[in-house]
Amino acid sequence: MLRSAIKHCRECGSGVVYRVPDDGDTRQRAVCPSCHTIHYENPLNVVGTVPYWGDKVLLCKRNIEPRFGKWTLPAGFMELNETTAEGAARETVEEAGAQFEMQGLFTMLSVARVGQVHLFFRARLTSDQFDPGTETIEARLFAEDEIPWDELAFRTTKETLDRYFADRRTGVFSVHTIDIA
Amino acid sequence: MLRSAIKHCRECGSGVVYRVPDDGDTRQRAVCPSCHTIHYENPLNVVGTVPYWGDKVLLCKRNIEPRFGKWTLPAGFMELNETTAEGAARETVEEAGAQFEMQGLFTMLSVARVGQVHLFFRARLTSDQFDPGTETIEARLFAEDEIPWDELAFRTTKETLDRYFADRRTGVFSVHTIDIA
Numbered sequence: 001m002l003r004s005a006i007k008h009c010r011e012c013g014s015g016v017v018y019r020v021p022d023d024g025d026t027r028q029r030a031v032c033p034s035c036h037t038i039h040y041e042n043p044l045n046v047v048g049t050v051p052y053w054g055d056k057v058l059l060c061k062r063n064i065e066p067r068f069g070k071w072t073l074p075a076g077f078m079e080l081n082e083t084t085a086e087g088a089a090r091e092t093v094e095e096a097g098a099q100f101e102m103q104g105l106f107t108m109l110s111v112a113r114v115g116q117v118h119l120f121f122r123a124r125l126t127s128d129q130f131d132p133g134t135e136t137i138e139a140r141l142f143a144e145d146e147i148p149w150d151e152l153a154f155r156t157t158k159e160t161l162d163r164y165f166a167d168r169r170t171g172v173f174s175v176h177t178i179d180i181a
Numbered sequence: 182m183l184r185s186a187i188k189h190c191r192e193c194g195s196g197v198v199y200r201v202p203d204d205g206d207t208r209q210r211a212v213c214p215s216c217h218t219i220h221y222e223n224p225l226n227v228v229g230t231v232p233y234w235g236d237k238v239l240l241c242k243r244n245i246e247p248r249f250g251k252w253t254l255p256a257g258f259m260e261l262n263e264t265t266a267e268g269a270a271r272e273t274v275e276e277a278g279a280q281f282e283m284q285g286l287f288t289m290l291s292v293a294r295v296g297q298v299h300l301f302f303r304a305r306l307t308s309d310q311f312d313p314g315t316e317t318i319e320a321r322l323f324a325e326d327e328i329p330w331d332e333l334a335f336r337t338t339k340e341t342l343d344r345y346f347a348d349r350r351t352g353v354f355s356v357h358t359i360d361i362a
Binding site: 004006007008009010011012013014024027039041043045077078080081082083084085086104105108110113115117119134175177179 | 187188196208220261264267289294356
């Protein structure tokens with residue numbers, strides 16, 4: 001979901017101009033010169049899980065761009081009309097066909113450069129059989145020393161796995177707030 | 182920031198139709214019949230703080246709609262190119278003119294009905310003098326028994342304050358994930 005500049009007004013279809021609105025705002029927005037609609041652009045949430053089975057974690061090999069063929073924790077864009085946990089569970093079903101019990105929030109990662117916030121919950125797998133959807137080539141369990149660290153799709157996956165295995169060693173899982181430059 | 186249906190394509194200005202795209206998607210999206218752009222609509226993040234000074238918490242009396250004249254924790258829509266904590270700090274400066282030190286994430290509230298996620302951080306005030314911006318009539322410190330519970334602007338403020346004073350009694354602040362129906 002790449003962001004391109006808004007060219008036309010969603011209300012009336014006229015060409016927009018980027019400028020600071022006259023309402024006290026301090027940022028440039030796409031403003032419609034015809035109907036005066038101001039178009040706000042805001043960060044997107046990506047929601048997912050760390051699904052675990054004993055000492056192993058479930059990763060999915062991506063069957064889609066970006067990062068085709070690389071490994072990721074199940075995650076995707078949060079939709080309207082769902083909670084963060086519901087979205088994370090939905091993505092885990094869609095991408096891995098996994099069966100699990102949702103647990104607490106684990107990482108919140110801000111990726112300011114691309115305007116995203118990633119939210120990962122721990123999820124206790126209740127089966128080690130998976131039925132991945134069309135977005136996934138393969139869903140597989142990895143112990144810490146089997147993780148394909150050089151073949152991970154995203155920094156958010158790597159940072160979350162780092163924290164997961166570190167907390168697992170202490171036996172105490174906390175919530176981690178992480179900024180990705 | 183009310184959501185209305187998208188009427189025109191942001192790329193070419195043609196009228197859009199709401200339908201399930203042909204790419205395997207399962208949800209209705211605003212699709213452009215001319216240039217085939219698919220317009221995704223996703224939840225918005227509201228970021229803010231629980232600014233505290235001793236046993237008191239800072240609330241702002243709203244000078245804007247919605248909920249003009251009601252009391253709220255400082256919070257607003259997260260912008261592109263900032264982290265969740267940076268956005269929360271920015272809103273606290275804009276709405277209260279407060280001086281503070283940012284602390285950890287405290288509540289994450291999903292408000293699925295309106296497609297929002299609210300994220301509140303604790304913030305230790307370093308001064309009890311405030312300089313509220315134009316969006317705020319008054320910024321004032323309240324002890325727990327002074328909180329205007331019936332004059333709070335939002336459920337997310339009430340739920341966050343409930344958790345804050347409860348955790349304060351135990352002396353241990355955890356991260357709370359809350360769903361607002």
